[in-house]
Amino acid sequence: MDFSMIKRLQMPKLDLRNIEWPRFDFSGSQWVKMTKLRIGDAVAKLPIVQGGMGVGISLSGLASAVANEGGIGVIAANSIGMLDPEYYAKNKDANSIILRKEIRKAQEKTAGLIGVNIMMAVDDCLDLIRVAIEEKIDMVFLGAGLPIKGIPVEDLRTAGVKVIPIVSSARAAGLIFRSWSKKYKDIPDAVVVEGPKAGGHLGFKAEQIDDPEFALERILPEVVAEIKTYEKKYHRTIPVIAAGGVFTGADIYKVFKLGASGVQMGTRFVATHECDADIRFKEAYIACREEDLEIIKSPVGLPGRAIRNSFLKDVAAGKKMGFKCAWRCLKSCDIKSARYCISLVLDNARQGILDKGFAFAGSNAYRVDKIVSVNELLQELIDQYQHATEKGASKLRDEYEKALEKLASLKEEYLIAMRKGLSPLKEEYERGIEKGAILFREEYSKTMDKINSLKAEYQNAVDKANLLKAELVELFEQYSLFDKLQIEGARQNP
Ligand SMILES: Cc1cc2nc3c(=O)[nH]c(=O)nc-3n(C[C@H](O)[C@H](O)[C@H](O)COP(=O)(O)O)c2cc1C
Structure with missing residues (x-):
């Protein structure tokens, strides 16, 4: 041995x-209430973005109310032209006309920060970005598709318009930042990462929606890590804004701990007096139960979360709703086999005509029990956040x-x-x-x-x-x- x-x-x-x-x-x-959200030189007193909600759910009314309280108010641009009674005559020009009008209305009502939400999947997305530039909007939120082709970055920069893509994965964020860096020698100003609990169209496959691998808590830190490389390279701070299922101030605290610098919320803002939808749309939120929230297959080609109603039941049973296609707003829309026109039914829902449409809603919509003012909602969130901070x-x-x-x-x-x-x-x-x-x-x-x-x-x-x-x-x-x-x-x- x-x-x-x-x-x-x-x-x-x-x-x-x-x-x-x-x-x-x-x-x-004395706990500070909430930290400000800085997107370049745009500073929001509250780190809360009211998510853009189409068709016509978030217009100048809701957006300006949120901006007046120190948050960021967002006008949803997709199919906004449906508000124009002459939509079918003006076709896609109607979108630009009404968007311009709504931006101006919002800017008259507030000196706060206003954004425009544009879906990259719509055929006139670049026209809508152009309107946003001309009207010198504070920021554009670009979702439902990757904002990498033909983005007028120089014009956006000259007009001081911040660009904020909406993504559902670190992979998508990486793709956008890589492509911008290569093509434009520039990067977007912030990112919204939207998890599968959100309302409206979702950037996930149906089978990913309930898979914990794709939960916001999982994808958010991944996006934060992905962006870090670009922050270092460009010596800029790129805030990551978390969306999808953020319902209380404690939820805000939770996502901040995971690296978010702001939140984007949709569902909670629907049930406000200032929300631009008809009262019947808001009441559908209050009446709905958890089991009424379902995932639908939208003609856009993405799954979406909505409140089940007679219209959706009929569609599920195979019924078709006759419609006239104005100008093929979605490249991906299969008009021949589509059972309805998504823009039309969402516009019906906005007007409270829910037997000819349906309400998109986040997975927490069943928790909404009353309609409050934007001020009351934000105060509640601030108090809950403060409480969660103290507890934490x-x-x-x-x-x-x-x-x-x-x-x-x-x-x-x-x-x-x-x-x-x-x-x-x-x-x-x-x-x-x-x-x-x-x-x-x-x-x-x-x-x-x-x-x-x-x-x-x-x-x-x-x-x-x-x-x-x-x-x-x-x-x-x-x-x-x-x-x-x-x-x-x-x-x-x-
Ligand atoms: C009624 C409704 C309509 C929406 N429409 C859009 C839209 O047009 N474009 C978009 O990017 N997101 C849309 N969203 C998503 C919201 O902007 C937001 O990111 C999401 O609702 C956040 O999740 P939460 O509802 O759980 O707060 C919509 C959401 C709702 C509830």
């Missing part, structure tokens, strides 16, 4: 230098305290093991070698293993405590609470 290897083994040494472990005291803290901070502090306790006990255990266990054993072992006793070799290496694993555990515990400390310090910085931070002698080097 060769004992020389073991003889040469080093005693595992732990770095026991002093680390400052501060105490965190949140008592009586105390939880973090408790975890940190526990980590420090664990650290202290581990350190003690380690020192005892070193002092009592290893040294005498080593001597004994060396004597044992002389005697040729194998037993000592085994016990010695067992003790070494224990000390090595204690060392690893201790170092993990230090890492964990450091992470928690960093998170708490960040929280303190964010809330300027440094007067509440105390470094206690007893806390040093546990």
Whole structure:
């Protein structure tokens, strides 16, 4: 038996230098309500975007109300021309005409931030972007397709219009940023990542909708990570805005913890007085139950979430609704086999004609129980967010305290093991070698293993405590609470 290897083994040494472990005291803290959302030089007081909702659900009324409260209000551009009684005569020009009108109306009502939501799948998407540029809108949200071809980036930049793609995966975000970087030597200003709980058309395959792999909580950090490379390359901060199923202020807190800097919400804004839809559309939200929310296959070629009603039941049973196609607004629409015109039925729903249409809605629509003002809704979200922040901070502090306790006990255990266990054993072992006793070799290496694993555990515990400390310090910085931070002698080097 060769004992020389073991003889040469080093005693595992732990770095026991002093680390400052501060105490965190949140008592009586004044929590900042919500952090602002900065998209380039556009700053929203509240990090809340009201998602664009077509057809005609979010127009100048809702968008300006949200902007007046400090959020970002968004006008949905797709098929907006249906508001024009002469839609079928003017065809696609109607969209540009009404969009321009709505932008101007919104700008008259607010000095806040207004955006336009445009679906890349619609045939006139570039015309609508042009209107947004001419009217110097603050930002465009581009969804339902990748905004990579023919985007007038220079004109958008000259007019100061921010560009925000809506994606459902890190892959799509990567594709857009890569393509922009290559083609335009520029990148979009922010990204909305929309999960499968959203209302309206969804950027997922039907079978992905309930798959946890595609949940917002899963895709959001992936998008945040994907964008990081471009933030570094362009020395810009690109906020990621989370959408789909964000219902309460606690939900906002949760997605912020996952790396979001803002949220986009649709469903909650439908049930507001200021929402531009007919009251019957809003009442459909209040009346619906969880089991009434279903995934439909839209003629757009994407699945969508809607509230089941007699119209959708008839469609499911194979009924067709006769319609006149104005100008083939969707390249992907198969007019011959389509059972209805999606623009027409959504416009009917907007007007409350729900037997000839249906309401798109997010998976939380059944939780909506009353119609409130935009101000009331935002106040509720702010209060809930604040409560969640306080709860989160105390939880973090408790975890940190526990980590420090664990650290202290581990350190003690380690020192005892070193002092009592290893040294005498080593001597004994060396004597044992002389005697040729194998037993000592085994016990010695067992003790070494224990000390090595204690060392690893201790170092993990230090890492964990450091992470928690960093998170708490960040929280303190964010809330300027440094007067509440105390470094206690007893806390040093546990
Ligand atoms: C009635 C309705 C219509 C919508 N229409 C559009 C649209 O035209 N374009 C779009 O990009 N998203 C649309 N959406 C999605 C919203 O903008 C938003 O991202 C989504 O609803 C967020 O999920 P939430 O409803 O759970 O808050 C719509 C959502 C709803 C509820």
